[in-house]
Amino acid sequence: MSGVGAKDRDDVESRSEMGTGDDVLLRVRGLEVHFPLKKGLLLDRTVGHVRAVDGVDLDLRRGQTYGLVGESGCGKSTLGRALLRLEEPTAGTVELDGQDVLALRPAALRSLRRRMQMVFQDPMSSLDPRQSVESLLTEPLRAHDVPGGPQAWRARVLELLEVVGLPASAAARYPHEFSGGQRQRIGIARAVALSPDLVVADEPVSALDVSVQAQVVNLLEELQERLGLTYLVIAHDLAVVRHISDVVGVMYLGVVVEQAPSDELYSRPLHPYTLALMSAIPVPDPAAEDARERILLTGDLPSPADPPPGCRFHTRCPFRQETRCSDEVPRARELAPGHTVACHWAEDVRDGRITPRADASDPTATREVATGS
Amino acid sequence: MSPAGGTPGDLRGGGEKGRAEALLEVRDLGVEFRRRGAEPVRAVDGVSLSVRPGEVMGLVGESGSGKSVTSLAVMGLLPRRSAHVTGSVRLAGQELVGMAPRRLAALRGDQMSMVFQDPMSSLNPVVPVGVQVTEVLRTHTGATRAEARDEAEDLLRRVGIPDPRRRLKDYPHQLSGGMRQRALIAIALACKPRLLVADEPTTALDVTIQAQVLELLRVLVAESGTAMLLITHDLGVVAGLCDDVTVMYSGRVVETARRRELFGAPAHRYTEGLLASVPRLDGPRGEPLRPIPGTPRDTLPWSRACAFAPRCAYADVACADPGMALREPPELGGGHAVRCVHPALPAAAATAGAST
Numbered sequence: 001m002s003g004v005g006a007k008d009r010d011d012v013e014s015r016s017e018m019g020t021g022d023d024v025l026l027r028v029r030g031l032e033v034h035f036p037l038k039k040g041l042l043l044d045r046t047v048g049h050v051r052a053v054d055g056v057d058l059d060l061r062r063g064q065t066y067g068l069v070g071e072s073g074c075g076k077s078t079l080g081r082a083l084l085r086l087e088e089p090t091a092g093t094v095e096l097d098g099q100d101v102l103a104l105r106p107a108a109l110r111s112l113r114r115r116m117q118m119v120f121q122d123p124m125s126s127l128d129p130r131q132s133v134e135s136l137l138t139e140p141l142r143a144h145d146v147p148g149g150p151q152a153w154r155a156r157v158l159e160l161l162e163v164v165g166l167p168a169s170a171a172a173r174y175p176h177e178f179s180g181g182q183r184q185r186i187g188i189a190r191a192v193a194l195s196p197d198l199v200v201a202d203e204p205v206s207a208l209d210v211s212v213q214a215q216v217v218n219l220l221e222e223l224q225e226r227l228g229l230t231y232l233v234i235a236h237d238l239a240v241v242r243h244i245s246d247v248v249g250v251m252y253l254g255v256v257v258e259q260a261p262s263d264e265l266y267s268r269p270l271h272p273y274t275l276a277l278m279s280a281i282p283v284p285d286p287a288a289e290d291a292r293e294r295i296l297l298t299g300d301l302p303s304p305a306d307p308p309p310g311c312r313f314h315t316r317c318p319f320r321q322e323t324r325c326s327d328e329v330p331r332a333r334e335l336a337p338g339h340t341v342a343c344h345w346a347e348d349v350r351d352g353r354i355t356p357r358a359d360a361s362d363p364t365a366t367r368e369v370a371t372g373s
Numbered sequence: 374m375s376p377a378g379g380t381p382g383d384l385r386g387g388g389e390k391g392r393a394e395a396l397l398e399v400r401d402l403g404v405e406f407r408r409r410g411a412e413p414v415r416a417v418d419g420v421s422l423s424v425r426p427g428e429v430m431g432l433v434g435e436s437g438s439g440k441s442v443t444s445l446a447v448m449g450l451l452p453r454r455s456a457h458v459t460g461s462v463r464l465a466g467q468e469l470v471g472m473a474p475r476r477l478a479a480l481r482g483d484q485m486s487m488v489f490q491d492p493m494s495s496l497n498p499v500v501p502v503g504v505q506v507t508e509v510l511r512t513h514t515g516a517t518r519a520e521a522r523d524e525a526e527d528l529l530r531r532v533g534i535p536d537p538r539r540r541l542k543d544y545p546h547q548l549s550g551g552m553r554q555r556a557l558i559a560i561a562l563a564c565k566p567r568l569l570v571a572d573e574p575t576t577a578l579d580v581t582i583q584a585q586v587l588e589l590l591r592v593l594v595a596e597s598g599t600a601m602l603l604i605t606h607d608l609g610v611v612a613g614l615c616d617d618v619t620v621m622y623s624g625r626v627v628e629t630a631r632r633r634e635l636f637g638a639p640a641h642r643y644t645e646g647l648l649a650s651v652p653r654l655d656g657p658r659g660e661p662l663r664p665i666p667g668t669p670r671d672t673l674p675w676s677r678a679c680a681f682a683p684r685c686a687y688a689d690v691a692c693a694d695p696g697m698a699l700r701e702p703p704e705l706g707g708g709h710a711v712r713c714v715h716p717a718l719p720a721a722a723a724t725a726g727a728s729t
Contacts, residue, residue, distance in 0.1 A: 071579035072550075179668040209435040210606055211684075214650040214664030221661060236579065243652035243662065263658060280584035282609025283654060286633045289613035296588060297581045299535070300549045 025230045026060040026083065026198055031092035033075070033082045037305060050305045052078040054254035055092070057332070060198065065224065065231040067245030067262065069238055069277070073301050075254040076234045080200045083232065084116050085109060096198070114144050117191040121203035123183035127175040133161075133186055134171040140193045160189040163226070164219060181212035188219065192227060202234045217244055238281055242266050247338070250274045253312040254304055256332070260339035270341040270350055272319045295356055311343065318356035319349050395423035396600040397447070397568050401460040402470075404439070404446050408455060416442045418624040418675060419460070424568065424617075427598040429590075431615030431632075433605060435669040439624040440604045444570050446470075447602065448487050449477040464568060483513040486561040490573035492553035496545040502529075502556045503541025509563040528559040532589060551582035558589065565597070572604040587614055608651060612636055620644050623672045623680035626699060630709035638719045640702070640711040643681045679713065687715040 034049040052075040060066050070076045081087045083094055085101060094101040096115065104112060120126035127136055137157045138150075146153065158168050164185040175183055184204065191199050204220065205213040217240060223229060235241050241248055242262055249259040250273065258271040269275050276295040283289060297316045302308055308315045314325040324330075324344045332340040335347065348354040404417040417439040424430040434440040445451050446458050449469055462469040464485060469477065481487075489495040497505060506528060507521035516524065522541070529537035532555040545553055554574065561569060571590065575583040591614055594601050603615060611618055612632065619629040620641065628641040639645040646665040667684040674680070676695050682688040691714045699710045704718040 071581060179670050181668055209669050210608070211435060211647055211650055211665040212668055214652075214662035215666075217652070218661050218664060238580075239652040239654050242654060243658060266654060276581055278654070280580040281654060282583075282587070282607060282613050284608035284612045284636060284648060284651060285653075285655075286612045286636050288655065289609075294584055294588070296584055300551055300582070301579075 023061050024059045025062045025097060026058070026232075027093075027095040028056060028058040028060075028083065029093045031056045031058075031079065031082060031094065032090050033078050033087055034090045048305050050303075051254050051307060052304055053082060053089075054304075054307070056251075056254075056256050058249065058256070060230055060232060061246075062197075062230055063224070063228055064246040065233055065244055067241035067248040068232060068234045068251060069236060069241050069248060070251035071236060071277075071301060073253075073304065074251040075304065076251045077202050079251070080118070080202050080232060080234045083198075084113070084118060084200060086118070111144070114194045115196050116198045116200070117194065117196040119184075119187050119191045119199060119201040119204050122207050123180070123187040124175065126187055127183060127190075129175050132172055132174055133157075133166075136175075136186065137161075137171075137189055137193055140190060144194055146194070156193070160193055163192070163223065164189045179212070180208050181215055184208060184216050185219065188216075188223070192223060192229070195227065196229070198230045198232065200232045200234070203236070204233065205240060206235065206237060213240070220244065238266075238277065250277065253301065253307050255312060255342065257313065257343070258339075258341045259332070260336070260341075264336065264339050268336070268339075268350070270335060270339070270346045271313075271343050272317045272349060273313045275349075276318070319345060319354050320357065321345055321354070393425045393427070396426050396465055397422075397424040397602065398463040399423065399443075399447065399461070400463075402443065402446055402462060403459040404442050404451065405457045405459075406455055407457055413457075416624055417446065420621070420624075420626050422602075422619050422626070422629065424600040424602050426567070426600050427594060428616040429594055429601045429603055429614055431603050431605060431611040431618045432621065433608065433611055433618060434621035435606055437623065437669050437672075438621040440621050441572055443621070444487070444572050444602060444604050448481060448485065448570055449474075450481075450487075479513075482509050482566070483564045484566055485568035485570065486564070486566040488554075488557055488561045488569065488571040488574045490576050492550070492557045492577070493545065495557060496553060498545050501542050501544055502548065503543075506541070506556070506560050506563055509560055513564045525559075525563070528563055529556065532556075532559045532562070533585065534559070551578055551585065554578060554582075554586055555589070558586070562593070567600060569593075569599050569601045570604070571601060573606070574603070575610065576605070576607070583610075590614065608636075608648065620647075623669075623675065625675055625680070625712065627681065627713065628709075628711045629699070631706065634706045634709045638705060638709075638717075640705055640709065640716040640718065641681075641713050642685050642687050642715065642717065645717050646684075689715075691715070 031053055032055055033053040034051050036046040037048040037050060038044050039047045056079060058066065068076045068079065078087055082089045089102060096112065101112065134157050137160055138153050141153045141156060157171055161168055161170055166182060166185055175186065178186065201220065205216045208216060221244065224231060233241060233244055245262045247259065248262050248265045249256045250271065252273050258265065258274045269278055276297050279292065279295045295318055299316055302315055310326040310328055311330050314320050317325065328344065330342040330344050332342045334340045345354055399420060399422050402417055402420040406414045406416060420443055422430060432440045432443060447462050449472065451458060458470055460470065503522065503525055506525040510516050510521040510524055525541060526537045529540055534540050534552055534555050548556060575586050578586060587610065593599060605611060615632050618632055618635045620627050622643050628635065628644050635644065639648055650662055650664045652662060665684055671683045672680040673682055678693040679697055682692040694714060697712055697714065699712045701710045702716060702718055
């Protein structure tokens with residue numbers, strides 16, 4: 001165990017040294033995606049904005065996996081789509097190998113998309129049911145006019161099927177003939193068809209059966225090694241993200257509240273939201289389940305159209321303090337190598353000088369629920 | 374109405390002898406879907422399980438395992454025309470299989486109720502939440518409109534919905550996912566049922582909201598003596614909430630045990646494989662996961678062999694046994710039954726640790 005820890009620490013150090021080096025494939029600064037809220041039939045007045053992504057900085061290093069976690073509505077999917085300009089960002093910069101993605105005109109963007117691909121959550125709705133697998137996999141080759149023509153494409157399709165672990169006979173079949181896991185393999189084959197550098201995978205396994213999820217996770221890792229891919233994996237399952245990621249970012253209401261190397265984040269979470277998230281995940285181990293102390297959050301996610309002032313998490317934070325939290329936006333601060341956290345009180349939370357407020361416990365914990373006769 | 378449950382929670386975890394009598398007793402339940410011009414499909418085959426007051430039975434399985442059909446059969450909610458139900462389902466001694474629809478309807482919502490996975494499709498979108506809660510109360514208890522409204526407000530408060538008086542007037546789409554699921558639980562609890570069947574009650578929710586809802590269910594069961602049948606695919610939820618666990622595969626029970634026994638010494642190769650394949654927050658990192666090969670669709674009919682055999686690393690000719698029964702190997706703790714000819718049995722020395 002200690003050996004592993006030492007190795008990881010070396011990793012962390014070497015990473016932070018290389019921080020500004022050439023190994024950054026994708027650099028994101030101050031990214032914002034705001035959706036206008038319209039009202040009125042004729043005048044179409046804009047009455048506000050849904051701030052889905054509201055100022056995010058990310059560095060995706062070549063050959064590594066960045067895991068993005070958060071709950072539904074936190075903006076993680078919008079962020080993933082914005083990197084590929086499937087949504088248009090309203091501010092900020094995205095650079096792929098130093099090239100400004102957001103400034104590209106449509107034709108240039110199209111050719112850049114060869115290098116950035118996406119794997120979607122539900123392969124049933126992302127694959128055209130009327131196209132055979134061969135046709136589905138040939139489509140990206142044809143669209144980007146990969147040299148060699150139909151014959152080379154056909155060979156490439158068979159190669160892709162082999163890479164994702166499907167038989168060659170799959171080429172003539174249609175998506176509905178496959179199980180969920182196999183369909184996701186087709187989706188992955190399509191994403192890697194053009195040998196991209198970056199693959200954004202949005203909830204790649206959450207629609208799959210438990211026993212099949214591991215197969216797809218293993219496939220993603222194999223492909224990364226074989227093809228030298230860089231991943232951005234977006235997921236709500238923290239255990240999967242921990243397993244697959246080198247660096248993990250935690251999003252809440254449009255901002256990244258904490259970011260750290262995977263092992264560091266899971267062994268020493270600092271942000272109160274991360275703490276709550278970790279404590280909420282059920283673990284398949286009765287002893288651990290009985291022993292653990294849950295930090296239950298109150299209420300729901302606030303509306304991203306009207307985010308709370310100050311720290312966005314302060315309305316639900318069990319560690320909330322009287323000062324700063326509600327009126328001062330916390331900046332991301334680096335408390336350990338590569339470990340940044342956006343919380344005013346992170347050190348005090350870490351060292352136990354602040355404890356969760358008693359009144360922050362969930363209202364459902366009231367002592368007389370339901371059917372007591 | 375008869376008093377609800379009434380078993381103190383401190384019987385939980387007691388020895389096999391000290392446990393209360395089962396409230397729900399399912400024996401040899403079978404469900405076959407028949408369609409003209411098609412082979413009948415046997416979705417559930419010889420399922421037996423029992424749930425005691427104040428306890429939670431977890432029913433675990435993947436898609437196609439028959440866990441949801443089992444729960445619908447218990448509630449008597451399967452279509453009579455196409456689903457042929459055999460065996461016995463007894464609620465406090467009353468036989469539900471073959472009961473007249475009218476009598477069954479009188480029990481549902483009153484003695485037993487159900488929480489579904491997706492609150493958006495089980496709440497009526499054009500009726501305010503309050504009306505949907507009071508409807509149950511007025512149907513089963515004959516309460517007046519005003520009484521029912523007060524009771525409904527109280528229910529919503531108890532399941533943790535803030536400002537319940539205002540929320541009663543809201544339509545389902547005005548509530549968040551977690552709030553909707555709470556409203557659904559409030560409806561299910563309105564008449565203080567003795568049995569609560571929850572089919573994936575938290576699967577559609579985020580983890581922090583899931584934790585809130587699970588806590589609510591935990592408190593409910595412990596304090597009111599409700600018996601709960603929890604259907605889920607999430608082993609983590611099972612580990613935290615259930616007293617007993619029944620694992621289903623392809624329509625049959627393949628393993629059943631007390632919670633700690635099942636997780637401590639999974640005996641069926643499917644259970645074992647399932648537990649080994651999920652990444653753990655507290656496990657080692659950097660090694661590939663160990664998935665179960667194939668998919669839940671690669672099954673054999675039980676009438677020929679073990680349905681899991683095509684995916685099982687331990688399968689051999691002995692697995693082609695049509696009469697494979699659930700049995701309790703002496704190496705495992707009492708009440709730990711498995712349907713497998715090559716079960717994973719703990720080494721004699723390790724048994725002590727697993728059975729505590």
